[in-house]
Amino acid sequence: MRPVAVIGIGKTHFGDFPDRNLRSLAVEAGQKALDDASLQPSQIEAFYLGNFAGPSFAGQNHLAPYIASALGITGVPATRYEAACASSGAAFFQAVTSVAAGVYDLVLVNGVEKMTSQPTPRVTEILAAAGDVAGEVRAGATFPALFAMIARRHMHEYGTTREQLASVAVKNHANGAKNPYAHMRKVITLEQALAGKPIADPLTVYDCSLVSDGAAAVVLAPLERSAEFTNKPVRILSVVQTSDHLALDEKPDITTLAAVRLAAEKAYRLAGVSAQDIQFAEVHDCFTIAEILALEDLGFVKKGEGGPYSQAGCTALHGPRPINASGGLKSKGHPVGATGVAQIFDLVQQIRGEAGDRQIVRNSLGLAQNLGGSGATCVVSILGAVA
Amino acid sequence: MRPVAVIGIGKTHFGDFPDRNLRSLAVEAGQKALDDASLQPSQIEAFYLGNFAGPSFAGQNHLAPYIASALGITGVPATRYEAACASSGAAFFQAVTSVAAGVYDLVLVNGVEKMTSQPTPRVTEILAAAGDVAGEVRAGATFPALFAMIARRHMHEYGTTREQLASVAVKNHANGAKNPYAHMRKVITLEQALAGKPIADPLTVYDCSLVSDGAAAVVLAPLERSAEFTNKPVRILSVVQTSDHLALDEKPDITTLAAVRLAAEKAYRLAGVSAQDIQFAEVHDCFTIAEILALEDLGFVKKGEGGPYSQAGCTALHGPRPINASGGLKSKGHPVGATGVAQIFDLVQQIRGEAGDRQIVRNSLGLAQNLGGSGATCVVSILGAVA
Numbered sequence: 146m147r148p149v150a151v152i153g154i155g156k157t158h159f160g161d162f163p164d165r166n167l168r169s170l171a172v173e174a175g176q177k178a179l180d181d182a183s184l185q186p187s188q189i190e191a192f193y194l195g196n197f198a199g200p201s202f203a204g205q206n207h208l209a210p211y212i213a214s215a216l217g218i219t220g221v222p223a224t225r226y227e228a229a230c231a232s233s234g235a236a237f238f239q240a241v242t243s244v245a246a247g248v249y250d251l252v253l254v255n256g257v258e259k260m261t262s263q264p265t266p267r268v269t270e271i272l273a274a275a276g277d278v279a280g281e282v283r284a285g286a287t288f289p290a291l292f293a294m295i296a297r298r299h300m301h302e303y304g305t306t307r308e309q310l311a312s313v314a315v316k317n318h319a320n321g322a323k324n325p326y327a328h329m330r331k332v333i334t335l336e337q338a339l340a341g342k343p344i345a346d347p348l349t350v351y352d353c354s355l356v357s358d359g360a361a362a363v364v365l366a367p368l369e370r371s372a373e374f375t376n377k378p379v380r381i382l383s384v385v386q387t388s389d390h391l392a393l394d395e396k397p398d399i400t401t402l403a404a405v406r407l408a409a410e411k412a413y414r415l416a417g418v419s420a421q422d423i424q425f426a427e428v429h430d431c432f433t434i435a436e437i438l439a440l441e442d443l444g445f446v447k448k449g450e451g452g453p454y455s456q457a458g459c460t461a462l463h464g465p466r467p468i469n470a471s472g473g474l475k476s477k478g479h480p481v482g483a484t485g486v487a488q489i490f491d492l493v494q495q496i497r498g499e500a501g502d503r504q505i506v507r508n509s510l511g512l513a514q515n516l517g518g519s520g521a522t523c524v525v526s527i528l529g530a531v532a
Numbered sequence: 533m534r535p536v537a538v539i540g541i542g543k544t545h546f547g548d549f550p551d552r553n554l555r556s557l558a559v560e561a562g563q564k565a566l567d568d569a570s571l572q573p574s575q576i577e578a579f580y581l582g583n584f585a586g587p588s589f590a591g592q593n594h595l596a597p598y599i600a601s602a603l604g605i606t607g608v609p610a611t612r613y614e615a616a617c618a619s620s621g622a623a624f625f626q627a628v629t630s631v632a633a634g635v636y637d638l639v640l641v642n643g644v645e646k647m648t649s650q651p652t653p654r655v656t657e658i659l660a661a662a663g664d665v666a667g668e669v670r671a672g673a674t675f676p677a678l679f680a681m682i683a684r685r686h687m688h689e690y691g692t693t694r695e696q697l698a699s700v701a702v703k704n705h706a707n708g709a710k711n712p713y714a715h716m717r718k719v720i721t722l723e724q725a726l727a728g729k730p731i732a733d734p735l736t737v738y739d740c741s742l743v744s745d746g747a748a749a750v751v752l753a754p755l756e757r758s759a760e761f762t763n764k765p766v767r768i769l770s771v772v773q774t775s776d777h778l779a780l781d782e783k784p785d786i787t788t789l790a791a792v793r794l795a796a797e798k799a800y801r802l803a804g805v806s807a808q809d810i811q812f813a814e815v816h817d818c819f820t821i822a823e824i825l826a827l828e829d830l831g832f833v834k835k836g837e838g839g840p841y842s843q844a845g846c847t848a849l850h851g852p853r854p855i856n857a858s859g860g861l862k863s864k865g866h867p868v869g870a871t872g873v874a875q876i877f878d879l880v881q882q883i884r885g886e887a888g889d890r891q892i893v894r895n896s897l898g899l900a901q902n903l904g905g906s907g908a909t910c911v912v913s914i915l916g917a918v919a
Contacts, residue, residue, distance in 0.1 A: 166666070192775070201587055206661035207616040210775040210908040214782070220794055223775035223909070224622045227612040229594040235611045239626065246633035274593035279553070388579070388597040388610035395601070407607055521597040522610070 146245040150371040150378035151528070153182025153364035154490045159328040159357045159478030167203045167259035171212040174360035174483075175255050179216070182364040182374045186217030189364075190249040193240040194225045195233025195256035196482035201271045203259045212255060229275035230431060231386075232256065234485030234515030234524030237363070238386040241526075244365050256487065257360035258480035268356050272481070275518040277392035289353055289432070291393055291519045293345035296434035299400045300347065302449065305437065307347055309452030311338035313433040314351040314475055316461055321472020323462075323502035328357045328478030352433040357478030361487035368531070379493045382416035382510075382527040385409075391521045402520035405442035409514070412525040413444075420444030423527070424507040425466065425495060427488040429516035430473040436460075439514050440468065443525070467505045470495060485524060488513035492528045533632040537758040537765035537918070540569025540751035541877045546715040546744045546865030554590045554646035558599040561747035561870075562642050566603070569751040569761045573604030576751075577636040580627040581612045582620025582643035583869035588658045590646045599642065615773075616662035617818060619643065621872030621902030621911030624750070625773040628913075631752050643874065644747035645867035655743050659868070662905040664779035676740055676819070678780055678906045680732035683821035686787045687734065689836065692824065694734055696839030698725035700820040701738040701862055703848055708859020710849075710889035715744045715865030739820040744865030748874035755918070766880045769803035769897075769914040772796075778908045789907035792829035796901070799912040800831075807831030810914070811894040812853065812882060814875040816903035817860040823847075826901050827855065830912070854892045857882060872911060875900035879915045 155177025157170050171194070179186060192213040200206040209223040228235035233256025240254045260268055273282045276291060286294075299305045315335050321327040333351065341349030364374075371378035389404040390396065396403070413419055420443060428443070430436035437451035445466060446454045454460065460468035471477045471491040474484060492511040494500045500508075509530040516523055542564025544557050558581070566573060579600040587593040596610040615622035620643025627641045647655055660669045663678060673681075686692045702722050708714040720738065728736030751761075758765035776791040777783065783790070800806055807830060815830070817823035824838035832853060833841045841847065847855035858864045858878040861871060879898040881887045887895075896917040903910055 198587060198593060200585060200658075200661050201593075204661060205665045206585060206588075206614065206658075207663070207778060207905050207908060209615060210904070211664070211778050213775055214777040214908070219776050220774055220791075222622075222625065222773040223615075224626070224773070225614040227593065227614055228596060228610075235609070238609065239611070242635055243629065243633070246630070246635050248629055248633050271587075271593075274587050274591060276594070277598070278592045386609040386611070387607055388600055389606050390601040391594060391598050404607075517597070518594050521594060521601070 147247065148368035149241050149244045149365055149381045150368040151363050151381065151493050152366045152371050152374045152378055153178045154493050155181055156326055156361040156487060156490045157359050158326050159359035159480060161261045162358045165358060167199055167205060167257055168212055168215055170259060170358060170360040171255050171257040172215050174362040175216045175253060178253060178362035178364050184251065184364060184374065188251050189218050189221060189253045191221050191252045192218050192223040193236040193252060193254040195236035195485055196225055197227060197229055197232045197258060198271050202263055228522040229517035230481040231485055231515045231517035231522040231524050232482045235386055237485055237489060238384045238524050240365055241381055241384045244367060250367055250370060252365050253362060254486055255360065255362040256483040256485055258482040259358045260356045260480060261358050280392050289345040289348055292432040292434055293348045294393065295399050296347055299434060302400050305452035307339060309456045310352055310433040311335050312456045313430065313436045314338045317430060317469050317473040317475040320462055320470050320503055321476025324472045324477055327472045327476055328355050329476050348432060354431045354474035354479040357480040359478060359480035359483045361483045361490045363486055363489050377497050378531050379496045380529050380531050382529050383412045384526040385412040386524045389521050391518055393519055401448060402438060402442050404520050404523040405439065405514065408523040408525040409443045412527050416527040418527065422510060423512045424510045425470060425505055426468050426512040427471060427491050428468055428514045430469055430475050431479060436468065443514060462503060462505065470503045470505055485515035488515055489526060496528060496530050534634065535755035536628050536631045536752055536768045537755040538750050538768065538880050539753045539758050539761045539765055540565045541880050542568060543713055543748040543874060543877045544746050545713050546746035546867060548648045549745045552745060554586055554592060554644055555599055555602055557646060557745060557747040558642050558644035559602050561749040562603045562640060565640060565749035565751050571638065571751060571761065575638050576605050576608060576640045578608050578639045579605050579610040580623040580639060580641040582623035582872055583612050584614060584616055584619045584645060585658050589650055615909040616904035617868040618872055618902045618904030618909040618911050619869045622773055624872055624876060625771045625911050627752055628768050628771045631754060637754055637757060639752050640749060641873055642747065642749040643870040643872055645869035646745045647743045647867060648745050667779050676732040676735055679819040679821055680735045682786050683734050686821060689787055692839035694726060696843045697739055697820040698722050699843040700817065700823045701725045704817060704856050704860040704862040707849055707857050707890055708863025711859045711864055714859045714863055715742050716863050735819060741818045741861035741866040744867040746865060746867035746870045748870045748877045750873055750876050764884050765918050766883045767916050767918050769916050770799045771913040772798040773911045776908050778905055780906055788835060789825060789829050791907050791910035792826065792901065795910040795912040796830045799914050803914040805914065809897060810899045811897045812857060812892055813855050813899040814858060814878050815855055815901045817856055817862050818866060823855065830901060849890060849892065857890050857892055872902035875902055876913060883915060883917050
């Protein structure tokens with residue numbers, strides 16, 4: 146396996162865009178990534194699309210060639226990858242693996258979701274299909290309810306508090322306010338977060354990520370060829386995808402996600418680094434409790450210490466280990482099929498030193514964690530500066 | 533790239549199964565494939581699922597870990613591949629490529645669709661989303677209508693007749709009647725086919741494939757390791773996936789599918805064979821005209837000669853080049869996400885000499901052609917006996 150680099154990135158704004166369709170979002174991100182890598186569409190050897198529920202949200206299926214052809218990419222393999230909210234993480238994993246194995250040199254990975262054209266109850270129903278429909282969904286569980294159960298159990302086991310959960314939201318809103326691509330650029334206080342409208346107790350509206358439209362894209366190449374296309378390649382040290390049961394009731398302990406632990410362990414091993422070496426991370430904060438679980442399951446802190454660590458400001462933009470400097474899914478937005486690649490976009494911006502007001506200082510080794518459902522899929526990627 | 537072999541195959545019956553859900557079908561096929569390869573689930577290093585529209589047909593998304601975990605496969609990458617009716621062809625392509633490149637040794641590829649739980653108008657609508665929804669579908673075109681336009685143009689350009697189209701249906705029904713896995717085991721006459729209820733002129737109900745439930749699975753391994761698992765490995769000489777525009781109106785000529793021609797040319801080159809070397813094939817006869825196009829675009833006959841070639845019996849079970857000895861999508865059934873892998877299952881059965889009443893004699897080099905939509909995706913695979 147040979148080293149792989151990100152040689153181009155592109156992203157749309159995330160938000161609620163009634164005038165934009167799914168394809169125009171994906172094409173904008175893809176074209177920006179091609180431009181960033183100074184590539185023509187005809188140079189792309191394979192097209193990887195992450196998308197969770199285009200047919201349900203937007204009525205269009207067979208999306209990979211639909212988008213690729215609009216970008217001017219035809220002839221080559223063009224496939225849609227679906228792994229719930231880790232759909233574009235899965236596409237990225239497969240793309241990196243193929244370039245690393247020497248199958249292709251130049252590939253484009255795109256992630257897109259257009260969610261806001263459906264009414265909220267239908268959005269909730271479409272998202273719920275990432276869980277076990279015949280089991281937990283039939284019993285009435287939506288994703289906020291599932292993560293509320295995780296939060297409640299984490300509070301019971303480890304003394305995690307609502308203030309600690311809210312501190313994640315406050316921090317991510319503060320970061321997102323500095324991100325021009327973010328869906329919700331609004332600073333909030335701890336008091337506001339705590340007083341949010343209840344969604345699924347103990348989670349309030351401020352504990353939940355956003356329903357967004359958006360797309361992100363990256364171009365990959367073998368590291369050894371990257372200088373042909375860019376003077377700022379970012380190296381991919383490892384990408385690992387793992388899987389687990391869908392239903393929470395099939396997990397022995399719902400305060401820890403086995404797929405995340407496994408992916409992280411393997412990603413560290415393949416990259417030759419430890420959790421403590423990771424300087425910053427984009428983690429999958431679909432709910433505030435999910436960021437706390439991620440801190441623990443990725444090995445940044447011991448199990449049960451995620452809440453106090455967050456509340457103490459350790460994950461703040463200029464804290465010892467910045468988490469979700471982009472604003473995370475909470476503030477940046479969460480167009481689900483775009484999120485995995487958007488996390489890579491954010492890592493690359495930081496490593497290149499192009500993150501503007503939210504630029505962090507220790508920016509040479511970052512991690513992205515993309516979660517599908519309540520942990521049935523996880524993709525962990527480690528990216529670093531080229532020495 | 534190293535040679536890859538199919539070391540295990542499994543399939544459910546195809547049909548209308550009100551008592552079976554999507555997962556139980558996929559698990560049955562997957563378990564049979566594991567058993568056929570004498571493998572335990574824990575030996576599988578990656579799980580590839582082809583599924584077109586499980587969320588729309590069956591209400592469940594995030595299907596890959598949902599099915600993998602029910603098979604006892606957790607931890608490893610489990611991803612759903614969607615490329616319309618070529619979804620499991622795309623999964624197979626990616627799986628073979630990964631094993632060939634040395635990423636994995638033992639992988640399971642599964643294809644499934646559960647279609648009959650929806651009423652027919654909704655099935656038509658779900659399938660139409662594999663076409664250009666904002667364009668041709670909004671204008672009223674369903675897939676039967678799109679292929680009817682192709683048929684009409686082919687008749688105009690090349691003199692293809694309704695009798696020639698019907699001869700494809702008669703032959704595929706005759707073959708399917710010998711296939712215990714087939715959805716519709718019914719011999720029909722040319723007169724019956726011609727007198728079928730009109731669906732989209734010139735296509736009658738006998739020109740259209742079936743709406744089916746079903747699943748198929750194959751286990752892959754490096755050829756050099758295949759003897760550890762089976763005494764009847766089948767070698768994969770090449771697999772190629774290609775893409776094109778979705779909409780018919782973006783094709784310069786609708787009587788030929790560029791993605792099929794390109795995939796075939798490349799597959800022959802990689803396998804070191806010519807079209808004339810191919811002894812038998814499973815082609816994507818979603819409509820009778822699609823089989824005629826396939827004969828031409830795969831290079832078995834010149835453009836325009838597919839109709840007469842079929843009518844002359846050249847593609848019959850004991851003709852010079854048997855096509856769809858399984859009965860094809862027309863008679864075997866077409867659970868769309870399962871079809872690509874089911875074609876591989878059928879090639880392997882023939883090459884192993886296990887095809888029972890439909891066994892053909894020259895069975896050492898076969899081709900499968902799996903089509904997505906009206907040609908925006910194509911996967912061509914060439915399989916052969918191990919010398």
